Amino acid sequence: MNLILVAVISLGVIGLISAVVLFVASKKFAVYEDPRIGEVAEVLPQANCGGCGYPGCSGFAEACVKTGSLEGKLCPVGGQPVMARVAAILGLESTATEPKVAVVRCNGSCEHRPHVTSYDGAHSCAIMNSTYGGETGCTFGCLGCGDCVDACQFNAIHMNPETGLPEVDENACTACGACAKACPRHIIEIRPKGKNNRRVYVSCVNKDKGAVTRKACSVGCIGCGKCVKVCPFEAITLENNLAYIDPAKCKSCRKCEQECPQGAILAINFPPRKPKTEATAETVKETASTAEA
Amino acid sequence: MANKLIVSLSPHVHSGDSVQKNMYGVLIALIPALLVSLIYFGVGAAVVTITSVVACLFFEWAITKFILKREKTTILDGSAMITGVLLAFNVPSNLPVWIIIIGALVAIGVGKMTFGGLGCNPFNPALVGRVFLLISFPVQMTSWPKIGQLTSYVDAETGATPLALMKMAVHGDASALEQLPSAFDLFIGANGGSLGEVSAFALLIGLLYMLWKKIITWHIPVSILATVFVFSGIMHMVNPEMYAAPLTHLLTGGLMLGAIFMATDYVTSPMTHKGMLVYGIAIGFLTVVIRLFGAYPEGMSFAILIMNAFTPLINNYCKPKRFGEVKK
Amino acid sequence: MKTFRIGGVHPAENKLSAGKAIEVLALPKQAVFPLSQHIGAPAVAIVKKGDKVKVGTKIAEAGGFVSAPIFSSVSGTVNKVDSVIDASGYRKPAIYIDVEGDDWEETIDRSVELVKETSLTPEEIVAKIKEAGVVGMGGACFPTHVKLCPPPGCKAECVIINGVECEPYLTADHRLMLEKTEEVLVGVSLLMKAVKVSTGYIGIENNKPDAIRLMTEKAKNYPGIEIVPLKVKYPQGGEKQLIDAVIRRQVPAPPAIPINVGAVVQNVGTAYAVYEAVMKNKPLFERIVTVTGKSLKNPSNFLTRMGTPMSQLIDAAGGLPEDTGKVIGGGPMMGKALANTEVPICKGSSGVLLMNDKEAARSEAQPCIRCAKCVSACPMGLEPFLLATLSAHKEWERVEKEDIMSCIECGSCQFTCPAHRPMLDYIRLGKGTVGGIIRARNAKK
Structure with missing residues (x-):
């Protein structure tokens, strides 16, 4: 009986002392933090991907509250709905931004871009890029070691073993940009998803002269400039033997896709063309192949 | 050109060394000790060793295949075999088969594969198994058969080991130290104990072989043995009746086995020569402290496991001397 | 016997061509001179298409203090100033010269007499x-x-x-x-x-x-x-x-x-x-190149004009063996595997080594068993296993603290690794990245 009493009293005393110390400490060393930071952080997805440009979700929340403006701030993972909730907490207007997605700008699969050497080093794009031009004749295209796959936190990008190229799962992709950063050749671009997920882009980053590109890859951009001429909206620019479609100006008319002799321009998620136009596409391809031969 | 050229960075040549070569080298170095134990413990030694090796290989194969679901099995790299042999070497030769199998399961399953397999385990797997058995089955694990009973296994007659006698001396039995076998008997292994640890001579042959083949460096074994010798020597000088002579300490128990084969385990020992010396000295010191002042007669396994835990810390602080580094 | 004090390894020597006297290699049909043959700023071309050059004519001027001019090793006409695929497969600017005859600049002393005395300061x-x-x-x-x-x-x-x-x-x-x-x-x-x-x-x-x-x-x-x-x-x-x-x-x-x-x-x-x-007033335009390999018919040492494609050296030494898996510019420890054999001989090309496909392929990497053999082998007193792991995890700050910049990329660690880990690949990546970070930091100061 006595023993139990001693135990109870001693534990009680220890607890009491601790409580007093904690109480004093919490009052004395208290740091004021804007409660809204916590509130904002709570609505964020907590992926801590860094896609917003701040160190993690709490960093983003702090920046939102402290600057008092949402100008130029976007949580790529949560997208518009999350930004609207953040705006509501802070009493701000949420600025509308377009949803984006990662696109792989290389279409040089094994059949289009034959291998000329075989790389036997460490399995890393960064290492291969810094030492060798890759296994194919193209020194700009995808290396195929999957640094982008390792970088993705959302399991949204995978290597296709048949083509040897990464493929983006549009629904899982949050456009955080980790893959684009990881790619040593800057092949991956974060582009607007486009209306109804439809978009047109040049699937190549090769800046070699046309003849050199053509030799290395059958679907590379040769910088012929046909797409620039055919575009009615002046959305396409040609620089260093490479065409680029400005997503802000592009109206998805797909004229350039038909015009491209190399098939380097891809149009994604469009319904199949009417038979007539399809025939034209085929003739274009045919002329391209005869030109090559 | 018909075939594609291979490109990779330098170096383009390799020494030809491999994980397998090192592991099988250790196994070869263990053969003399195994032969001695067969001579002294006969059937028991054979049954225990075979059971332990087979069980370790089986558990490694089963875990990689069914739990980790890896495509490639790693049982042929020799590491599981070493764990099996070392576990067997660390138990009495009359230990029942079912206890050995439990030990193998703990060694491979808990000690090695939970951390991801070879190269990832912080503790020496064989010792994890051994210490688990020692704590769970203290009676079976601490009744060692007398030598020379070649045909008996679990029914072998047991007797006091030199270490037990030494512990009795520490506890005040002044005559215990006189009952110790001669140093020569201890050296060649004619005394009771766990089956692989008895013969310092056979273990030293193994050490020379591993040093010759450059499987290990001298740092860990030498620093452990030297520390034990010096520290126990000091204690012996303080009170020769209570504390056994340093040579006796070196030749008894699992000290040689531990210093040569267990503490030198690649995965769980430090990476730099400086760190290896720190590690070895600490193991030697802890071993003597446990032997003389602890509850157990033998402290090698505990000392090694404790220092295994400190290995990352040692790696962090004991850096090799950089080229051109100026002494401060 | 003297030697250095930390680390080191001893690879099989294989000096197959040690007993072969130096032979003079025939002139190439076309010589190619990359503008970046040295550490430092690339040289600047001073010839253009159609120019006539002699052996020893300067064709590119040094691009700065840490740089060096380049001289023609052949006489003939400049075909073009374009790009050539170098050993790594990337394109680099280069001068192409079509060879016509063998007409040397008059200033070069072509006698073999030994000149010992000079009054130059x-x-x-x-x-x-x-x-x-x-x-x-x-x-x-x-x-x-x-x-x-x-x-x-x-x-x-x-x-x-x-x-x-x-x-x-x-x-x-x-x-x-x-x-x-x-x-x-x-x-x-x-x-x-x-x-x-x-x-x-x-x-x-x-x-x-x-x-x-x-x-x-x-x-x-x-x-x-x-x-x-x-x-x-x-x-x-x-x-x-x-x-x-x-x-x-x-x-x-x-x-x-x-x-x-x-x-x-x-x-x-x-x-x-x-x-x-x-x-002898002779600028640097030729050098001795060892062409060797176990499967090669006739390992040799050639006095070679720069700009000669490596394939010509291989042909002169008995042709490319059927089982060639890898062609290395330089030695097996630090040389670079070539992406194609048309790469021209440069100032730093000490050898061409052919490896058969068995020797050439790396063994599969296994997990690190922490044997510390790389630490013992490192001649710079570094911890290669740690540098490689940290680089693979992109821990640039830590890897800099572990003195990655001291690495001389000798390859002793990877040579000795029983688990065949591609350590040096990762260390090179780390060294390159950390070097960039240090340069950026110094530029800010």
Whole structure:
């Protein structure tokens, strides 16, 4: 009986002392933090991907509250709905931004871009890029070691073993940009998803002269400039033997896709063309192949 | 050109060394000790060793295949075999088969594969198994058969080991130290104990072989043995009746086995020569402290496991001397 | 026997072409001169399409102080100034010259007579070396004149000549020491005069006893030059290791350089090039190249004009064997595997090594078993396993603290690794990235 009493009293005393110390400490060393930071952080997805440009979700929340403006701030993972909730907490207007997605700008699969050497080093794009031009004749295209796959936190990008190229799962992709950063050749671009997920882009980053590109890859951009001429909206620019479609100006008319002799321009998620136009596409391809031969 | 050229960075040549070569080298170095134990413990030694090796290989194969679901099995790299042999070497030769199998399961399953397999385990797997058995089955694990009973296994007659006698001396039995076998008997292994640890001579042959083949460096074994010798020597000088002579300490128990084969385990020992010396000295010191002042007669396994835990810390602080580094 | 004090390995020597005298290789049909053949700024082309050039005509001017001019090794017409695929598969700017005849510039002394005496001042010697485009011939291709101009506050005390040739297979330097002994020694005297010192050491590994004997005998007539036989150990030919082996001094961690401990290190090939540049007015446009390999019919040492495609050397040595898996420019420890065999011979090409497909393929990497053999092998006292892991995890700050910049990329760690881990691949990545971070930081200051 006595023993139990001693135990109870001693534990009680220890607890009491601790409580007093904690109480004093919490009052004395208290740091004021804007409660809204916590509130904002709570609505964020907590992926801590860094896609917003701040160190993690709490960093983003702090920046939102402290600057008092949402100008130029976007949580790529949560997208518009999350930004609207953040705006509501802070009493701000949420600025509308377009949803984006990662696109792989290389279409040089094994059949289009034959291998000329075989790389036997460490399995890393960064290492291969810094030492060798890759296994194919193209020194700009995808290396195929999957640094982008390792970088993705959302399991949204995978290597296709048949083509040897990464493929983006549009629904899982949050456009955080980790893959684009990881790619040593800057092949991956974060582009607007486009209306109804439809978009047109040049699937190549090769800046070699046309003849050199053509030799290395059958679907590379040769910088012929046909797409620039055919575009009615002046959305396409040609620089260093490479065409680029400005997503802000592009109206998805797909004229350039038909015009491209190399098939380097891809149009994604469009319904199949009417038979007539399809025939034209085929003739274009045919002329391209005869030109090559 | 018909075939594609291979490109990779330098170096383009390799020494030809491999994980397998090192592991099988250790196994070869263990053969003399195994032969001695067969001579002294006969059937028991054979049954225990075979059971332990087979069980370790089986558990490694089963875990990689069914739990980790890896495509490639790693049982042929020799590491599981070493764990099996070392576990067997660390138990009495009359230990029942079912206890050995439990030990193998703990060694491979808990000690090695939970951390991801070879190269990832912080503790020496064989010792994890051994210490688990020692704590769970203290009676079976601490009744060692007398030598020379070649045909008996679990029914072998047991007797006091030199270490037990030494512990009795520490506890005040002044005559215990006189009952110790001669140093020569201890050296060649004619005394009771766990089956692989008895013969310092056979273990030293193994050490020379591993040093010759450059499987290990001298740092860990030498620093452990030297520390034990010096520290126990000091204690012996303080009170020769209570504390056994340093040579006796070196030749008894699992000290040689531990210093040569267990503490030198690649995965769980430090990476730099400086760190290896720190590690070895600490193991030697802890071993003597446990032997003389602890509850157990033998402290090698505990000392090694404790220092295994400190290995990352040692790696962090004991850096090799950089080229051109100026002494401060 | 002297050697360096930390780490080191001993790969199989395989000096297949050690007994083969130097042969003169036929002229190529077209010579290609990449504009970046050295460390530092690329050279700037000063010829254009259609220009006529002679052997020894300057075709590209140095692009800065740390740079070197390039000279034509052939006579003929400039075909184009375009790009060539280099060893890595990337395109680099280069000058193409179609070969017509073999017409040399008149200023070059083509006699074989040995010239020993010169009245040139040290400054004039350095100027001549600079004008002749001489760079380190051991493979690093650092412009020689830069090394001969000690930065303020540093004073050279001795010249150390690298006759080690620690790379397996290569024999170019060995043959040079045997066949051009006196020329090399005069070159060493010139280098000593250029940096105003009276002591010179020539380090030679004792797997070349004939070269040691011959050099020692001839060196008696050259005051101040001593031949130092060294124990065979890789990477003895590394600048820092050689200094440690010969004069027992260790160069501190970067940014310190050999001159901080009073040493100027040059290769025997460089000494020979210096001799030719100063005494014979002959700019650097040819060099000795070892062509070797176990499957090769006729391993040889060729005196080769620069710009010659490597395929021509291989053909001259018996043709590309059927089982070739890898073609390496340089030695097997530090050389670079070529993406194609049309790569031209440059100033730093010491050898062409053919490996069959069995030798060439790396074994599959296994998990690190923490055996610490890489730590023992590292000649710089680093922890390669740690550097590689940290680099793979992109921990740039930590990897910098672990002295990754001290790594000399000798490959001893990967050579010795029982788990066949591609450590050096990752360390190179880390070193490159950290180097970039350091440069950016210095630029900010």
